[in-house]
Amino acid sequence: MRSITPQPGIMDIALYQGGQSHLAGVDHVLKLSSNENPLGAPASAIKALSEAAVGMHLYPPTDHAALRDAIGDVWEVDPDRVICGVGSDEVLQFVTQAFSGPGDEIIYTEHGFSMYPILTSMAGATRVCVPEVERVVDVDAILSAVTDRTRVVLLANPANPTGTMLPEGELERLADALPSYVILVIDGAYAEFAAGYDGGISLAKDRDNVLVTRTFSKIYGLGGLRVGWGYGPQQMIDVMTRIRQPFNLSVVQLAAAEAAVRDRNWVKQCAMLNLEQRARLTGAVRQLGLACDESHANFVLARAADSHEADAAEAALNAAGILVRRVAGYGFPEGLRITVGDAEQTGRVIDALTKWREGAAA
Ligand SMILES: *Cc1c(COP(=O)(O)O)cnc(C)c1O
Numbered sequence: 001m002r003s004i005t006p007q008p009g010i011m012d013i014a015l016y017q018g019g020q021s022h023l024a025g026v027d028h029v030l031k032l033s034s035n036e037n038p039l040g041a042p043a044s045a046i047k048a049l050s051e052a053a054v055g056m057h058l059y060p061p062t063d064h065a066a067l068r069d070a071i072g073d074v075w076e077v078d079p080d081r082v083i084c085g086v087g088s089d090e091v092l093q094f095v096t097q098a099f100s101g102p103g104d105e106i107i108y109t110e111h112g113f114s115m116y117p118i119l120t121s122m123a124g125a126t127r128v129c130v131p132e133v134e135r136v137v138d139v140d141a142i143l144s145a146v147t148d149r150t151r152v153v154l155l156a157n158p159a160n161p162t163g164t165m166l167p168e169g170e171l172e173r174l175a176d177a178l179p180s181y182v183i184l185v186i187d188g189a190y191a192e193f194a195a196g197y198d199g200g201i202s203l204a205k206d207r208d209n210v211l212v213t214r215t216f217s218k219i220y221g222l223g224g225l226r227v228g229w230g231y232g233p234q235q236m237i238d239v240m241t242r243i244r245q246p247f248n249l250s251v252v253q254l255a256a257a258e259a260a261v262r263d264r265n266w267v268k269q270c271a272m273l274n275l276e277q278r279a280r281l282t283g284a285v286r287q288l289g290l291a292c293d294e295s296h297a298n299f300v301l302a303r304a305a306d307s308h309e310a311d312a313a314e315a316a317l318n319a320a321g322i323l324v325r326r327v328a329g330y331g332f333p334e335g336l337r338i339t340v341g342d343a344e345q346t347g348r349v350i351d352a353l354t355k356w357r358e359g360a361a362a
C-alpha cells in the first residue's frame with residue numbers, strides 16, 4: 001500500500017531553536033538570547049498599530065504600497081523593486097522557493113544563520129555548506145563551491161552569530177564573480193548596527209543577481225510584529241510576488257512597520273546606544289579572558305576555552321537571571337552569544353561574569 005509522503009527535503013528539517021525566554025524560578029529574566037531591542041518597540045509604531053486596529057475587520061491591501069513607498073523614501077530605492085514579508089525569513093523563503101528545487105544547490109557558510117539549511121530543505125534543494133576563515137565568510141570558498149546546480153548563495157552581513165562582516169569590496173567581488181544564473185542574497189538583518197554600511201543596497205541597485213533582505217525585528221524593536229522586506233532586480237521581485245500570499249501582512253503589521261521605518265530618530269538613538277554598549281561589553285568580555293571578535297551587530301560572541309567553561313559562564317549568568325544564547329549548533333560549543341542591552345543590562349552581564357571569574361579564581 002502506498003503511504004502519504006512529504007515532499008523531498010522536509011523530513012531533513014530539524015526544528016528551529018529560538019532563544020530561551022524562561023528561567024525556572026526567576027520572575028524577571030533579562031533576555032539577551034534573541035538580539036531584541038533593549039529599548040522595546042518605538043512609540044510611533046505602537047501608536048500606528050493601535051490606530052490601525054480599528055480597521056482590522058477590513059482585509060489589508062495586497063500591494064503593501066504605503067509601506068514600500070516609505071521604504072523607498074528612506075532608503076532611496078525604487079518601491080517597485082521592494083517586496084515585503086512576514087519577517088525577512090519569509091522573504092528568504094520566497095527567494096529559495098521561487099528559484100530552487102530538488103536537484104538544485106544552495107550555498108551558505110560554516111557559521112551561517114540556522115535558517116539557511118532549513119530554508120534550503122524547505123525548497124527541496126541540496127545544502128552546500130562551505131568553510132569560513134577565522135569566523136569570517138570566505139568569498140573564494142563560496143566561489144569554488146559553485147556548480148551548474150547552484151541557484152542561490154545565502155549570507156548575512158554582518159553575520160549571526162559571529163558578528164563579523166565582509167567589507168563591501170569583498171561583497172562586490174563575490175557578486176561580480178558568481179555565474180549569471182546564481183542569486184546572491186545579502187541578509188542585512190543587522191545592517192543598521194554597522195556604521196556607514198547600507199546593507200548592500202547600492203550593490204543591488206545595478207545588478208540583476210543581488211537580493212538584499214532587511215528586517216524590522218532587530219534595530220526597529222518589532223521582532224514580535226513579524227515584518228521584513230527585500231530589495232532586488234525587478235524580474236526577481238516579480239517572480240517572488242507570484243508565490244507571496246496576497247494578504248501575508250495584516251493591517252496592523254503594515255501600519256506599525258510604516259511608522260517605524262519613518263522614525264529615523266528612533267533608529268539613530270538605538271544605533272548609538274548599541275555602539276556604546278557593544279564596545280563596553282566587548283572590552284569587558286576580553287578583559288575577563290574570553291575571546292571576542294569585533295562585532296558589527298547588536299550582540300557579541302564570547303568564546304570560552306571549551307564547552308565546559310562556557311557551561312560555567314552560562315550557569316553564572318543564569319543564576320543572575322540573565323539568558324544568553326548557546327551556539328553549539330553554529331559550530332561554537334564554547335560560545336555564548338550575548339545581545340547588547342542598555343547600560344544597566346550590560347552592567348548586569350559584566351557583573352555576573354566578573355563574579356564568576358572571581359569565584360573560579362578563589
Ligand atoms: C534575526 C535574523 C533575521 C530576521 O528574521 P525575521 O524573520 O526578520 O525576524 C534574519 N537573518 C538573520 C541572520 C537574523 O539573525
